[in-house]
Amino acid sequence: MQPLRLALSLLFASLLSWHSLAEPFVFTAIPDEDETRLKARFDRVAVYLAERLKVEVEYIPVKSYPAAVSAFRNDQVQLAWFGGLTGVQARRLVPGAQVIAQGAEDPRFKSYLIAHVSTGLEPAETLPDAIRGMTLTFGSKSSTSGRLMPEYYLRQRFGEAPETLFSRVGFSANHSRTIALVQAGAYQLGTLNYAVWDEELAQGNIDPDKVRVIWTTPPYPDYQWTLRGDVDARWGAGFAARVRQALLDMDDPELLAAFPRSAFIPASNADFEAIAETARAIGLMDE
Structure with missing residues (x-):
């Protein structure tokens, strides 16, 4: 019986491991344009990310800016293309979440x-x-x-x-x-x-x-990609770095037109502290 129990335990562990690997990686984007147009564009981005990351990737549309923040908070999505304010809001709600990239145009939006x-x-x-x-x-x-x-x-x-x-x-x-x-x-x-x-x-x-x-307006920092902090634990060590690199390497004009941006560049949470300060200054966010 002992060998059988061991075999079953190994099989169960293997199934759990397979389930973890089979978990889709999901992203969304704030609906700043017509939803139908955005879905057609971001579905192509999902295909690109799946090829680069070697995991199943899904894009899910949301109906509003707050819905994008809620989806990130509730772990319905692990990656999001946020605006400056929605990104700040989401990262306050999800400890460990990090800005990993922004559009080349975004530091001076x-x-x-x-x-x-x-x-x-x-x-x-x-x-x-x-x-x-x-x-x-x-x-x-x-x-x-x-x-x-x-x-x-x-x-x-x-x-x-x-x-x-x-x-x-x-x-x-x-x-x-x-x-x-x-x-x-x-x-x-x-x-x-x-x-x-x-x-x-x-x-x-x-x-x-x-x-x-x-x-x-004068220029200010805006859109960015924000990633949950637990993705390495779920998709393997180094996964966050691979997601970041896939975004930085994106050079297909058709894919970049989904945003629209000319390229993606490195970014960090600190780059958006000015946005948080502005939101607090006019009463859109508390301390």
């Missing part, structure tokens, strides 16, 4: 303030007094480029909250919708990620006779 042409506003170096009393839509409430940084600079310029500065303030949920709302005249003003604006403009989705960029 920027936001646009756009206006419907009926406002008569023209591009300017400083935020114009004439925006007072107009209607404005931010992006998601948790968006760095669509809400946090534009709100910070609006408060800095006018010394008051958006709710008193504007006659109506909304939240569009994503950058593409911000453009659509302002272009349609539903809001006079909108704030958004410059890269989404540039992409939509290149694709012919923006009518420059209806909406234009009137102001650009």
Whole structure:
């Protein structure tokens, strides 16, 4: 009986080990553009990562920025393409989580303030007094480029909250919708990620006779890849380093267009402390 028990124990251990290796590695991304478009793009990224990491990789879409943070916190995903603020929020909730890469453009990211042409506003170096009393839509409430940084600079310029500065303030949920709302005249003003604006403009989705960029924020750090701290224990020693290297090695323009970025570069948690400080300064995050 003893040899049989030993054999069964070894078989059981082997099955457990196989199950661990078979566990899919899952990632998500904040839904800063149209969900259908993002899924088609990120599914290709999943194929690339699976080939590089030699494990099953899945991309799962989420409906909102807070949903991306919750999925990371609840271990539904182990890797996420976050904005600056959502990344800070997620890492506070998951001890050991680390920034492992960011886009080459992300250390000096920027936001646009756009206006419907009926406002008569023209591009300017400083935020114009004439925006007072107009209607404005931010992006998601948790968006760095669509809400946090534009709100910070609006408060800095006018010394008051958006709710008193504007006659109506909304939240569009994503950058593409911000453009659509302002272009349609539903809001006079909108704030958004410059890269989404540039992409939509290149694709012919923006009518420059209806909406234009009137102001650009100073640069700030934004998007990044954040990885849970327990992946080496689950997928083997060195797995985190392999994930990081796979991202840094990504050079296929079609894959990079999913973000869109020209390349990925090294990054760390410390690079986003300024984002945390800004969020605390305007009351979007406590100590």
